[in-house]
Amino acid sequence: MVLKMDEGGVVRHVDRADCPPDAVVARETLRLIGSTNEFAVRLCDAPSCGMFFVPRRRNQEWCTTRCGARVRSSRRYEASSRLE
Numbered sequence: 001m002v003l004k005m006d007e008g009g010v011v012r013h014v015d016r017a018d019c020p021p022d023a024v025v026a027r028e029t030l031r032l033i034g035s036t037n038e039f040a041v042r043l044c045d046a047p048s049c050g051m052f053f054v055p056r057r058r059n060q061e062w063c064t065t066r067c068g069a070r071v072r073s074s075r076r077y078e079a080s081s082r083l084e
């Protein structure tokens, strides 16, 4: 399915069998990112990750428990090095 504007300026969804897979992935990604739903896509805040994820909980900050563990470990290390 693609968006197509006719001669009258009206935009319609048009089914196209030859729609390239990349275009479908791009459209669905934009739809997911553009959603106003609070459970829509978030960016993982862990250092050197940068993955997008769909949270399963309201307060989920990281894409995986591994990223969460890495962040907590790094925070503990920074806190302990400030005490020295």
Ligand SMILES: [Zn+2]
Pocket (backbone or CB within 6 Å): 044, 045, 046, 049, 050, 051, 062, 063, 064, 067
């Ligand atoms: Zn992550």
